[in-house]
Structures are given as C-alpha cells and as structure tokens.
Amino acid sequence: MTAPLRIGIAGLGTVGAGVVKMLQQNAELITARAGRPVEVTCVSARDKAKKRDVDLSHYQWIDAPEAMASADVDIVVELMGGSEGTARNLVEASLKSGKAVITANKALLAEHGLALAALADAAKVPLMYEAAVAGGIPIIKALREGFAGNNIGAVYGILNGTCNYILTTMRETGRGFDDVLAEAQAKGYAEADPAFDVDGIDAAHKLSILTALAFGVKPAFGKVAIQGIRHITADDMEHARDLGYRIKLLGMARRMKDGAIVQTMEPTLVPQDSPIGAVDGVFNAVFVEGDFVHTSLLVGRGAGEGPTASAVLSDIIDIARGKTAPVYGVPADTLKDAKWGGAADIHSHFYMHLKVIDKTGVLADVAAILRDHNISVEAMIQRGRNPDQPVPIVMTTHETRYSDVLAACEKISGLKLVQAKPTVLRIEQF
Ligand SMILES: NC(=O)c1ccc[n+]([C@@H]2O[C@H](COP(=O)([O-])OP(=O)(O)OC[C@H]3O[C@@H](n4cnc5c(N)ncnc54)[C@H](OP(=O)(O)O)[C@@H]3O)[C@@H](O)[C@H]2O)c1
Structure with missing residues (x-):
C-alpha cells in the first residue's frame, strides 16, 4: 500500500x-x-x-x-x-x-x-x-478544467445562500428584510453580524476569485461594484412579481465589447420563469458563458457542513492523485492586468421604485427628467390613488446606460413631491 x-x-x-x-x-x-x-x-x-x-x-x-x-x-x-x-x-x-x-x-x-x-x-x-466559492458546486474545478479550452465571456450567478434565503423568504411571505434577517439568524442561516453577507461583501469575494480564474486576470476584489440587499423592501418583491420578475443578489463578471471586464454584485431583477429565477433558498447557482460550450449552469447548496466538506475532500483527493493546477489556472506571474470597466457603462433595462405625493403634475416632472436623460419608459404602474398622500410608482425602462439612470434618480430625488431616493435595480433578461 x-x-x-x-x-x-x-x-x-x-x-x-x-x-x-x-x-x-x-x-x-x-x-x-x-x-x-x-x-x-x-x-x-x-x-x-x-x-x-x-x-x-x-x-x-x-x-x-x-x-x-x-x-x-x-x-x-x-x-x-x-x-x-x-x-x-x-x-x-x-x-x-x-x-x-x-x-x-x-x-x-x-x-x-x-x-x-x-x-x-x-x-x-x-x-x-x-x-x-459556492460550497457544493464544483465551480473552481469546472473553470480550471472543464471549461479550460473556452474563451469565457461571462460568469454570473447567486453566490450567497444567506441573501438568497432572505430574498426568497421575503418573496414567499411578504415580510420585511429586518424580520426575515432576524429569523435567519435564529435558524443559524445568518451570522450574528450579518454585514459580510447582506452587504454583498462575501459574495463579491467569491466573484473576484471566479473572475481571475475565468479571464486569466489578476484578482481585483476592489473592482467589484457592490450593493447589498438591505434596501430591498417587501413592496419591491411584490412589484417585481407583478412585473414577472424575482429579485436575486446577482454577481456578474462580464467582458464588454471593448475588452474591459465589469464586476458587479447587486440585487437584480431576473425573469421568474428563468432557470436562475427558480434558484431559491440556500441554493447557489453559477452560469458560465464560453465561446464553444455556450451557456452552462451549475446549481447546488452554497454552504453548510456537508457541501463545504465535500469540496475540501475533492481537493484532498486531487492532491493525493497528483492532479493539481496553478491557483488561477495559469502561473501567477502570467496573470494579466485587466482593463476594468465600471458599472456606470453597463447598458440594461432598469426597475425604478419611487414614492411620490399623489398630486397633479408630479408624473410630468418625473417624465421630463427621464426624457432629459435619454431614458424611455417601458412600463409604469401606479398603485391606487391617494390624493395628497404618498403612493408608489414603479417603472421599467428600455435599455439605457446605468449612469444615466443614476443621474436621473438624483434629479428625481430633488423634486418636492418625491419622498426618499428612488430604488433602482438592474433587470437581466436571461
Ligand atoms: N460555514 C460554511 O458554510 C462555509 C462555507 C464556505 C466557506 N467557509 C469558510 O470556511 C472557513 C471556516 O468557516 P466555519 O463556518 O467552519 O467557521 P467556524 O464554524 O466559526 O469555525 C472556525 C474554526 O476555526 C477556529 N479558529 C478561529 N480562529 C482561530 C484562531 N485564531 N486560532 C485557532 N483556531 C481558530 C475555531 O476554533 P474554536 O472552535 O475553538 O472556536 C473554529 O474551530 C471560513 O474561511 C469560511 O469563510 C465556510
């Protein structure tokens, strides 16, 4: 022996x-x-x-x-x-x-x-x-070995089970973020200090590792545009559902047309009947887009004793077999300095949730700001009438630049009849 x-x-x-x-x-x-x-x-x-x-x-x-x-x-x-x-x-x-x-x-x-x-x-x-990364999903091995011959265009997915559990429970029960977080802590799904999870840091750590592996670039956690899930409300979940979407904390690393790589970690609307829309609870999912493999989806439990131990054992057995590879698939000194793009340059559809005082003219003011920022509205829902009281307005936009939407929201926030800063979420059509 x-x-x-x-x-x-x-x-x-x-x-x-x-x-x-x-x-x-x-x-x-x-x-x-x-x-x-x-x-x-x-x-x-x-x-x-x-x-x-x-x-x-x-x-x-x-x-x-x-x-x-x-x-x-x-x-x-x-x-x-x-x-x-x-x-x-x-x-x-x-x-x-x-x-x-x-x-x-x-x-x-x-x-x-x-x-x-x-x-x-x-x-x-x-x-x-x-x-x-993603516990029970062998995504490191998949990128380093299974997809090794592909030019990878994008890696994206759900990389934090705690956030996915919270968002799923909010959607299923109609309860608010704080309430569901407290329950997740009591059940041991969330840490006593939940910031690393719910502020998107943990998932962004994982995304930056996947980016380096997928694109052969030096890892750059600092280049992930991060937004957590604390500001997502029960109303947002309901509006998203009415529009045919679900809200997921989605991490995405994508190579853009100009070669720049953009890394984002943010709550995002995804179609409710898409494969990623169906990934609920503590499950994680990772999509890989390669030039020859096209799109692959891996789904599994993201954390916990069993799935994580299973991943450690796969590494132990690989080492025992003498089957190892460089940390990021290529020698560290050959990893490239990526050209990093910013989230501001992303073109996408967007979801906007405003609270406005129900008075004549407010919608015209909002529409004028959107027009001035080249934003065209795809759909708008006003929930009920409540003269002189706050009412929610929900809009989705046609494809537009992220920076234009954010600039428009700054202006909209300044309107006298608009209460609080609008919630803006990207919509991804998978
Ligand atoms: N939990 C998951 O599902 C999961 C999933 C993926 C990755 N991870 C990662 O796996 C690692 C461990 O996570 P975990 O959930 O197993 O953590 P944990 O339950 O808090 O266990 C940490 C262990 O490390 C020991 N430890 C901590 N600091 C130490 C120190 N300074 N000196 C000696 N021992 C020390 C603790 O000792 P005592 O027991 O004596 O306190 C404990 O046994 C982390 O990097 C985490 O991010 C965890």
Whole structure:
C-alpha cells in the first residue's frame, strides 16, 4: 500500500468538523479514490476543551495553528477564516515550507490571492480552494478544467445562500428584510453580524476569485461594484412579481465589447420563469458563458457542513492523485492586468421604485427628467390613488446606460413631491 497522505486541519468549526466527519465516515471510498489512505495527523482550533461533534481522540492537538506549517503533514487544511492574522500566517508559512494548502477562506483569497498564488508557484506546491466559492458546486474545478479550452465571456450567478434565503423568504411571505434577517439568524442561516453577507461583501469575494480564474486576470476584489440587499423592501418583491420578475443578489463578471471586464454584485431583477429565477433558498447557482460550450449552469447548496466538506475532500483527493493546477489556472506571474470597466457603462433595462405625493403634475416632472436623460419608459404602474398622500410608482425602462439612470434618480430625488431616493435595480433578461 502506498504511504498515507498526512493532513493537518486548522479550524474545527462547521467546515473543519465536517471534513473530519467525512474522512471518518467515507474512509474506505476516499482511500480507493485517492489511491492511498488519507490520515488526519494533527488538528488545531482556539479551544482544546470545547465539546465537538466529532471524535478527535486519535489526532495530535496543536495549540498554535501556525505550528502546523512545520508539522509532519503533507497538506495543511486551513478552515479558520479571516483574511489576516492566524489564517494568513499559517497559509503563508505552510506554502513557504513547501506544504500543499487547502483553504475554504474566500476572504483571504480575495484580499491576498495573488501573493499566495506566487508563493505556491515559487514553492511548486498546490493551493486549492474549491470550498471557498459556492460550497457544493464544483465551480473552481469546472473553470480550471472543464471549461479550460473556452474563451469565457461571462460568469454570473447567486453566490450567497444567506441573501438568497432572505430574498426568497421575503418573496414567499411578504415580510420585511429586518424580520426575515432576524429569523435567519435564529435558524443559524445568518451570522450574528450579518454585514459580510447582506452587504454583498462575501459574495463579491467569491466573484473576484471566479473572475481571475475565468479571464486569466489578476484578482481585483476592489473592482467589484457592490450593493447589498438591505434596501430591498417587501413592496419591491411584490412589484417585481407583478412585473414577472424575482429579485436575486446577482454577481456578474462580464467582458464588454471593448475588452474591459465589469464586476458587479447587486440585487437584480431576473425573469421568474428563468432557470436562475427558480434558484431559491440556500441554493447557489453559477452560469458560465464560453465561446464553444455556450451557456452552462451549475446549481447546488452554497454552504453548510456537508457541501463545504465535500469540496475540501475533492481537493484532498486531487492532491493525493497528483492532479493539481496553478491557483488561477495559469502561473501567477502570467496573470494579466485587466482593463476594468465600471458599472456606470453597463447598458440594461432598469426597475425604478419611487414614492411620490399623489398630486397633479408630479408624473410630468418625473417624465421630463427621464426624457432629459435619454431614458424611455417601458412600463409604469401606479398603485391606487391617494390624493395628497404618498403612493408608489414603479417603472421599467428600455435599455439605457446605468449612469444615466443614476443621474436621473438624483434629479428625481430633488423634486418636492418625491419622498426618499428612488430604488433602482438592474433587470437581466436571461
Ligand atoms: N460555514 C460554511 O458554510 C462555509 C462555507 C464556505 C466557506 N467557509 C469558510 O470556511 C472557513 C471556516 O468557516 P466555519 O463556518 O467552519 O467557521 P467556524 O464554524 O466559526 O469555525 C472556525 C474554526 O476555526 C477556529 N479558529 C478561529 N480562529 C482561530 C484562531 N485564531 N486560532 C485557532 N483556531 C481558530 C475555531 O476554533 P474554536 O472552535 O475553538 O472556536 C473554529 O474551530 C471560513 O474561511 C469560511 O469563510 C465556510
């Protein structure tokens, strides 16, 4: 029998415990597929005394996770999280000491991926991260291997299960954002501090990783135009439904006609009968558009113990098989500097939701501003009449420039009879 592959696991929370469980439960088939036994030799977390749901009695406990970089292991599996501190130190030290690294840490990759890829290349060791994006969907492998011969034009999808759960529940129950968020926290679907999820940061981290892989460019999290979902109301969900759409937090990386790449993460209206419109709850979905494969859609659970452990195991087995590739599919020093485009240049249909005082002339003022910004209205709904009181006006536009819509909304916000800033959402026709 070939020598076992020795792994150290730093972080024994949701993902780490899941990986231990899966290695124990599926040991026989993992050995067969890896071609050698996979043995956990050491583990680490913050609190040794903490009661955990898995049997760790056969593993050496390491107090300081960084020490795993010099432990007797072939692979260091970093499952602690955080873009700085212990996680970053451990990954850097492990790569420098010639150890393969597996991580689920999208924040670390989004912030420091390029430097870590260079370290991995220099040490000629793999740095694998299937679990970092869309958990149970093997999208990293798909982009690096399955679609490797394609010129990719776009990657887009739903990359945060918490937001998708909240938006789905708002739509199904008619409840407001705060109420549904509180329930998601109580059920463990959302963190106590939900900002990373609901403000779109977590999903943008993942998108920036996919962009680098898909287009062979240096990752640039800072170039993602990010909008979260806090401002989406129960009324928006209802209006979208009446217009035949659903609202999803959609991440999109697209190469434009002039070669620029635009990365956006924002709540977007998608047709309710489209494949992406049907991706509900904690599910994620990723579309890839390639010049030869055309459009492919992958759907699966985006997070949680099982799907994330499954992704980590696929990396472990790939390393055991000797089947690895550069971090972003090409050597780090050959990644190109992308020409980044801004969301302002996007041409699209838009949804606008205004609250106006129901008085004669207000619509004419709004229409004049839209005309002055070359925006033509496709459909308009005024919900009921309520003289001298606020009423919602909902519009969809024909294809127009994002920057023109935003400029028009600034002007509309300044009208005396308009209450609050209009909500503007992009509409994608898939
Ligand atoms: N949860 C998911 O569904 C999911 C999905 C995809 C990716 N990820 C990523 O996977 C990673 C882990 O997530 P998780 O949900 O498993 O987190 P978690 O449940 O909070 O677990 C984190 C683990 O890391 C340990 N840890 C944290 N900081 C540490 C430090 N400074 N020193 C030593 N140990 C430390 C904790 O120790 P104690 O147990 O002793 O406190 C805990 O065992 C993150 O990068 C996350 O973004 C998670």
